Amino acid sequence: MIVITLxxxxxxxxxxxxxxxEIAKTISSSLAKAALAIIKNDSLIDLSAKITENASVNIITxxxxxxxxLIRHDTAHVMAEAVQELFPDAQVTIGPSxxxxxxxxxxxxxxxxxxxxxxxxxxxxxIIERNEPFIREVWDRETAIKHFSxxxxxxxxxxxxxxxxxxxxxxxxxxDWYDLCRGxxxxxTKHIGTAFxxxxxxxxxWRGDSKNAMLHRIYGTAWxxxxxxxxxxxxxxxxxxxxxxxxxxxxxxxxxxxEAQGSVFWHDKGxxxxxxxxxxxxxxxxxxxxxxxxxxxxLDSKFWEQSGHWSxxxxxxxxxxxxxxxxEDDGSIFNEEPxxxxxxxxxxxxxxxxxxxxxxxxxxxxPIRMAEFGxxxxxxxxxxxxxxxxxxxxxxxxxxxxVREDQILEETLSFCHLLLSVYKDLGxxxxxxxxxxxxxxxxxxxxxxxxxxxxxxxxxxxxxxTFSINPGEGAxxxxxxxxxxxxxxxxxxxxxxxxxxxxxPERLDANYIGEDGQKHRPVMLHRAILGSMERFIxxxxxxxxxxxxxxxxxxxxxxxxxxxxxxDYAEEVYDTLKSKGMRVELDLxxxxxxxxxxxxSLAKVQHIIVVGAREKDERxxxxxTLGQKEQKFLSFDETIEFLHNETxxxxxxx
RNA sequence: GCUGCUGUAGCUCAGUGGUAGAGCGCGUCAUUGGUAAUGACGAGGUCGGGAGUUCAAUUCUCCCUAGCAGCACCA
Numbered sequence: 001m002i003v004i005t006l007x008x009x010x011x012x013x014x015x016x017x018x019x020x021x022e023i024a025k026t027i028s029s030s031l032a033k034a035a036l037a038i039i040k041n042d043s044l045i046d047l048s049a050k051i052t053e054n055a056s057v058n059i060i061t062x063x064x065x066x067x068x069x070l071i072r073h074d075t076a077h078v079m080a081e082a083v084q085e086l087f088p089d090a091q092v093t094i095g096p097s098x099x100x101x102x103x104x105x106x107x108x109x110x111x112x113x114x115x116x117x118x119x120x121x122x123x124x125x126x127i128i129e130r131n132e133p134f135i136r137e138v139w140d141r142e143t144a145i146k147h148f149s150x151x152x153x154x155x156x157x158x159x160x161x162x163x164x165x166x167x168x169x170x171x172x173x174x175x176d177w178y179d180l181c182r183g184x185x186x187x188x189t190k191h192i193g194t195a196f197x198x199x200x201x202x203x204x205x206w207r208g209d210s211k212n213a214m215l216h217r218i219y220g221t222a223w224x225x226x227x228x229x230x231x232x233x234x235x236x237x238x239x240x241x242x243x244x245x246x247x248x249x250x251x252x253x254x255x256x257x258x259e260a261q262g263s264v265f266w267h268d269k270g271x272x273x274x275x276x277x278x279x280x281x282x283x284x285x286x287x288x289x290x291x292x293x294x295x296x297x298x299l300d301s302k303f304w305e306q307s308g309h310w311s312x313x314x315x316x317x318x319x320x321x322x323x324x325x326x327x328e329d330d331g332s333i334f335n336e337e338p339x340x341x342x343x344x345x346x347x348x349x350x351x352x353x354x355x356x357x358x359x360x361x362x363x364x365x366x367p368i369r370m371a372e373f374g375x376x377x378x379x380x381x382x383x384x385x386x387x388x389x390x391x392x393x394x395x396x397x398x399x400x401x402x403v404r405e406d407q408i409l410e411e412t413l414s415f416c417h418l419l420l421s422v423y424k425d426l427g428x429x430x431x432x433x434x435x436x437x438x439x440x441x442x443x444x445x446x447x448x449x450x451x452x453x454x455x456x457x458x459x460x461x462x463x464x465x466t467f468s469i470n471p472g473e474g475a476x477x478x479x480x481x482x483x484x485x486x487x488x489x490x491x492x493x494x495x496x497x498x499x500x501x502x503x504x505p506e507r508l509d510a511n512y513i514g515e516d517g518q519k520h521r522p523v524m525l526h527r528a529i530l531g532s533m534e535r536f537i538x539x540x541x542x543x544x545x546x547x548x549x550x551x552x553x554x555x556x557x558x559x560x561x562x563x564x565x566x567x568d569y570a571e572e573v574y575d576t577l578k579s580k581g582m583r584v585e586l587d588l589x590x591x592x593x594x595x596x597x598x599x600x601s602l603a604k605v606q607h608i609i610v611v612g613a614r615e616k617d618e619r620x621x622x623x624x625t626l627g628q629k630e631q632k633f634l635s636f637d638e639t640i641e642f643l644h645n646e647t648x649x650x651x652x653x654x
Numbered sequence: 655g656c657u658g659c660u661g662u663a664g665c666u667c668a669g670u671g672g673u674a675g676a677g678c679g680c681g682u683c684a685u686u687g688g689u690a691a692u693g694a695c696g697a698g699g700u701c702g703g704g705a706g707u708u709c710a711a712u713u714c715u716c717c718c719u720a721g722c723a724g725c726a727c728c729a
Contacts, residue, residue, distance in 0.1 A: 103724095111658055202724030203657025210726045214657050217724070249665075258702085258720045316727090376729095381655050382720090384727060394729065495729075531729040563686040590686075598690035612688060624689060631689075 005056040020047040021187075024059050034061040036191060037070055037184050044070075046136055046184040062224055072097030074134070074186050075124070075196050075222040076104045081177040082123035083218070086116075092179060093155040093206065093215055100232060101196075101221035105204050107155055111216045117198040120218070124196075131190035132175035136183055144169045148180065155206065156180045195229040196222035238489050244541040245387040251546055251603065253554070254388060262385045262392030264534055269554035272583065273537055276552050276649070278373060281397050281422070281530065283651050288418050290369040290399055295351030297375065301341040307350035308507055310343075316378045318344040348374035349501075349526055352400045353508045356522070361512040366522060367407050371399035373533070387538060394532040401525040402510070405451065411525055412459035412481070412498060419496045419529050420463075423485055425650035426540070427549060430486040433465045436473035443477055443503045452500045453479045477503035487543040495531040495539070500524075546604045547626065551649035553583070558600045560587040562612035569616040573609060576640055582647055601626060607643065 004012045004023055012026060020038035024031045024047075037047050039058040044066055051057070060066045076095035083090050083106060095104030106112075112120075139147070141160065148156040159180060160169055172181045174189055186192065199219045206212035223229040240246075248254050253270030256263075266274060282292065298320065304310040309317065321338030345351065352370050361368070375395045384390055401411050423431055435456055438449045456479055460467050467481075474480055483496035501524040505511070511519040530536035540548065550556055559574040561567060567588050574586040585605075587596055593610065600608050610622045610631075621639045623632040634642055 114659090200723065201658070204725045205656075208726070210656060214725080216657080219724080256721095261720070378728085381727065383655065383657095383725080385721095390728070396729070497729080528729075535729055562688050565686075592685095592687045592692060593689055594687085595691055596689085601690055608689080610689065614688085622689080 002052065003054045004051070005054075007056075007058050014051075017050050017052045019050060020045070020057065020059060023057055027059075031059060031061075035059050036061060036067050036186050039066065044184055046134075047187050049136070049184070068224055069097045070184065070186050071192055071224065072102040072222045074189070074192050075220060076102040077134075077172070077174065077179055077181070077185070078124050078127050078189055078192060079120060079198070079218060079220060080104050080106075080179060081127055081174065082120045083112075084177065085127075086119055086123055087112075090216075091153050091155055094159070097222075101199070101219065103204075103217050103219045105206070105215040105217045107206075107213065107215050111203075112201045112218060114201070117201065117218065121198045124198075125194070127174075128189045128192050128194075130175060131188050133188040134183075134185035135173040136185075137171045137173065137178075139169045139171055141169050144171070144180070192222070193225065195224065195226045196220055197229065197233070235489055239491070239542070242489070242542040242545045243387075244389070244538040247541050247546045248388065251554070253541070256387070261382075262380060264388050264391060264393070270537070272554040273540070273548065273552050274533055277530070277533065277537065277540075278397075280425070280649060280651060282373075284418065284422055285369075285371050285399070288369070288414070290371040292371045292373075293352065293355055294372060295345070295348060295355070295374065297344055297377075298342045299345060299351070301343055303350065304343050306508060307353075307504065309346065309350070313346060314343075316380065317346050318377050318379050320344065344377040345374070346376050346378045348372050348376065348396065348398045349400055349504060349524065350508060353504060353510050353524075356402055356510050357508070361402075361522075363404060363512055363514045363520070366402055366404050366512060367411055368402040369399060370402070371397075374398045388534045389538040391532075391534050394534050396528050396532050397530045397536075398526075398528050401527065402505075402512075402522040403525060404512075404514075404520070405523055408452070408455040408500065408523060408525070409459050409462075412456055413462050415498055415525070415527055416459060416463040416465060416481075419483060422529050423483075423496075427543065428485040428487070432484040432486070432492070433460060433467035434470050434473075434482045434484065435460065435467050436470040436475075436480045436482065438474050438479060439472045439476060441476055442474075448502055449479070452502070456481055456498075456500065475499055475501075477501045485539075487539065488545070491542075493539050495536060496529045497527065497531070499526040501526055547606065548604075550606060550647045553604075553606060555585055555603070555605050556583045556647050557607040557609055557643055558585045558587050558605050559609045559611065560593070560596050560600070562593045562610065564588070564590065566611050566613060566616045570611045573611060573621060573636065573639065576636075577643060580640060580644055582643055597624065607646070609639065 002014050002016065002018065004014065004018065006012070012023065014022070020035060021032060023038070024035040035047055037044055037060045039060060040051060040055050044060070073096065076097065080092050080095055083104070084092065087108065089108055091107040093105040093107060095102060145157050145160050148160065163169060170181065170183060171178050172183055172185055197220060199221055202217045202219065203214045204217040206215055221229065221232055223232060248270065251269060252267050253273070254267055255265045257265065285292065301310060301319070304317070320342045321334060322340040322342050323334045323336055323338045325333050326335045352372070355370060356368060373395050375393065377393050380390065380392050385392070403411050420431060423429070437453055442449070460481065478500035480497060480499035482494055484492050484494045486492055502521070505521045505524055510522055512522055514520045540552070557577065559570050559577070561570045570586060570588060574584055577584040587600070589596065597608060604626065606626045608624045610624065615621055619636045620633055621636065623634060623639065623642070625632070
């Protein structure tokens with residue numbers, strides 16, 4: 001006799017064994033039809049799996065998150081079958097479900113083409129239509145290894161070989177095709193439905209390691225129903241429309257060119273956003289008791305050896321020989337072998353420690369909050385570069401807070417408040433927080449790590465933030481907090497960070513005099529709110545789809561005319577707005593008003609101020625605001641006041 | 655860095671083994687038009703760079719380079 005407990009607490013009895021399907025049938029025939037799998041004591045298992053002991057059971061139907069994962073995983077299996085039917089030379093490897101869909105990696109000489117995807121997808125729909133049940137089998141380990149090896153599936157054989165000894169080797173069959181898989185699966189292929197689409201082919205390393213063979217990965221998306229699929233595809237379209245590289249060009253914000261790959265040419269309009277953002281952050285930091293500094297770009301390699309970057313970070317640094325170059329037409333660039341090397345800074349922290357070290361610091365001086373809009377260069381791999389989001393020259397809104405150990409909690413807490421308040425001002429209210437804890441390879445005593453992790457955790461709790469733990473993801477020198485914000489179309493961006501560091505002050509021999517008259521090591525908090533100016537502006541562009549909050553917008557209003565007869569009045573409006581510090585443009589072109597409205601609207605100018613003969617006569621303006629049907633008719637003075645109000649930054653609003 | 659794809663006018667993109675085209679933009683002229691494209695004419699290209707095959711290469715092949723997608727890495 002076994003007892004099954006349902007989520008509502010109801011108990012059911014079965015003679016000696018049962019299955020999820022039997023339980024569902026006992027409850028109702030409609031549930032039996034809808035049931036896809038069950039959660040038994042917190043683990044997801046097949047509907048047909050035998051239950052032989054007392055258990056709590058939750059029946060999974062299509063609308064649950066678990067079902068969606070099953071759908072995605074099963075679609076991956078069906079794709080693998082389709083691929084092997086069409087391309088018998090392809091070996092299967094792994095195919096998990098992922099966010100928004102699934103992928104499957106295949107080993108094969110020839111990569112898949114875009115045309116292949118169409119054929120594979122067609123075959124998948126046939127396989128689903130066959131409605132083959134997924135059947136689980138447990139195989140003997142040795143037999144399984146031999147079987148897959150003989151079949152030429154060496155990757156599968158390798159996976160089985162590496163499976164923990166206590167784990168069953170399970171194989172799932174769907175018709176004649178089968179795959180090594182832990183499961184669970186849907187009852188049969190038809191449950192997958194039709195809401196999936198193969199998206200793209202890409203290379204991927206076996207087991208994610210760049211030393212291993214490159215496999216061919218096919219990505220797909222899969223959803224519960226066509227409506228969800230369509231919504232996802234619409235979101236992708238929307239993301240493409242917002243692409244900062246496209247908007248950056250269209251709005252004349254910046255450009256990139258191959259002679260300076262990974263570094264941004266900021267145009268007037270883009271740099272206006274930068275300056276406004278920088279001004280805003282600078283004010284917030286001043287209010288929060290930070291000092292601002294500026295440190296050198298080029299520093300001797302010996303300095304980086306001392307800081308530890310030379311051994312740990314050198315492959316990401318730009319190194320310059322400290323030699324006068326040869327200017328003769330022939331011959332090498334350098335006539336002598338360089339004795340010394342300089343490196344362009346990839347981080348600001350070691351330089352900040354040098355400032356800290358000037359003079360003697362007392363425990364009374366701490367905390368010292370040292371900020372820099374630090375321009376750093378990192379020698380990023382070519383394949384990593386992406387628009388202005390991932391660049392080789394970047395400016396961080398960086399700061400290092402030198403504290404005593406007893407100040408960690410308080411400084412962390414106030415940083416969290418500052419960061420959330422900044423994000424809110426910039427339009428991001430949905431922020432996820434992650435705490436990354438000690439990695440396997442680390443510096444420092446376990447006792448110190450305990451204190452550090454506790455302090456960060458406590459600060460987050462005090463700040464009222466819910467957070468998830470990233471075990472083992474901390475830096476080697478200390479644990480860190482990462483702040484992830486969600487943009488207008490639901491994408492996540494990791495921006496802010498706070499990292500505790502016990503190592504660098506030690507390496508660079510920073511100290512302060514404590515109450516006891518002895519030297520002590522300060523702890524460093526590395527922290528950034530935006531991350532980098534480049535990346536954050538990229539995020540802003542995509543989040544707002546180019547329609548920036550007015551205080552950041554490069555063009556806040558355009559004054560334009562209907563005919564040339566009112567040019568003088570338009571100039572007066574324009575001059576007055578300009579003199580009040582607003583970013584206004586004057587459009588006196590000999591074009592029809594329709595055209596001018598269209599062009600400025602497409603350029604995402606939010607306020608178009610039209611002055612024609614009527615407005616001139618009455619000393620008024622007609623303001624057309626982007627996204628609104630009605631125009632406003634305001635007097636000259638009201639216009640100035642209206643725009644002045646609209647363009648106020650969050651700093652002026654409080 | 656790895657795999658695949660791409661590079662033609664300022665932008666978006668056609669096209670061809672016999673040295674190139676469209677739309678938008680730009681310039682000139684005409685037009686003075688009340689809220690999402692006025693018309694006409696015109697100027698723009700060593701077809702990413704180099705080598706090879708060929709009588710002939712923007713087109714075919716190879717190498718390099720940059721961009722794009724993904725992987726790895728990461729702010």
